[in-house]
């Protein structure tokens with residue numbers, strides 16, 4: 591095992607070398623490296639996580655040294671061969687094909703995300719592969735962004751700045767660019783977890799009248815903190831002035847926001863989604879928005895991502911679309927990176943991870 595600054599610098603050089611290049615490692619160092627566990631990192635992750643891996647003295651890792659494009663699937667399948675661990679982000683499908691390509695050494699997957707719909711959990715369970723993920727550290731950032739998106743959508747900020755910039759700003763008008771306010775409103779949360787609670791805590795000071803939520807079962811331990819009432823999905827749709835989706839994407843929640851849900855919502859309701867695009871039937875949402883069935887929608891997530899610029903949803907003034915940035919603060923992305931790295935190292939040492947999925 592290397593120790594000291596020279597070895598660390600050498601390890602960093604190897605870790606950060608472009609694919610397949612092992613810098614200027616000597617034969618001795620290469621022998622020592624062969625005792626380190628092998629890890630592939632599918633993205634240039636934020637520096638805190640990289641530093642943890644580099645300074646661990648536990649792993650040698652290669653990474654896809656870009657944040658602008660995901661690692662091509664072919665390259666990924668090649669690079670995971672023989673790896674002990676994989677640190678990935680949500681753009682990589684971790685399925686049977688990838689696990690077959692990796693082979694029997696693979697013991698740990700650590701995803702730098704709270705969502706895990708890109709992981710084929712049955713396959714991972716079958717093969718005894720442990721999974722780390724990054725809940726909690728992103729709750730504040732996601733809740734903040736959800737509130738920002740809700741206000742941007744309900745108070746028509748994108749339309750308003752566009753009008754101001756492009757000459758649409760005439761005289762002060764009595765009903766021009768009017769939207770909907772949170773005061774005295776009912777806010778519905780579809781899927782109550784840490785993020786839903788954090789959103790409600792931030793919205794409460796806006797004088798929301800009532801919080802309601804639905805989930806597979808009541809969650810009194812969470813709902814108590816925000817005084818939220820458990821209702822059916824139908825009631826959630828009927829009563830909510832603002833309906834915010836916070837559930838994970840699972841077979842049960844796929845396209846749960848569809849024509850049936852939108853048709854029960856009020857014409858004045860605002861729909862917000864910062865969870866996963868797959869929970870929404872986008873054709874049904876387009877219909878609901880374009881026919882005035884609901885007032886507006888704010889989406890941070892879509893199917894596919896990126897949403898093609900010629901997608902019909904982009905033609906609507908009452909639809910605000912963000913490029914999946916809910917957790918995108920420097921603090922949070924570094925915290926996610928560090929947690930993903932620590933989960934990986936702990937998992938590879940056979941110890942409990944800080945945040946591990948129960949498979």
Ligand SMILES: O=C(O)C(=O)CO
Nearest residue numbers: 702703704705728917
């Ligand atoms: O972590 C996730 O699951 C995201 O969607 C990005 O923060």
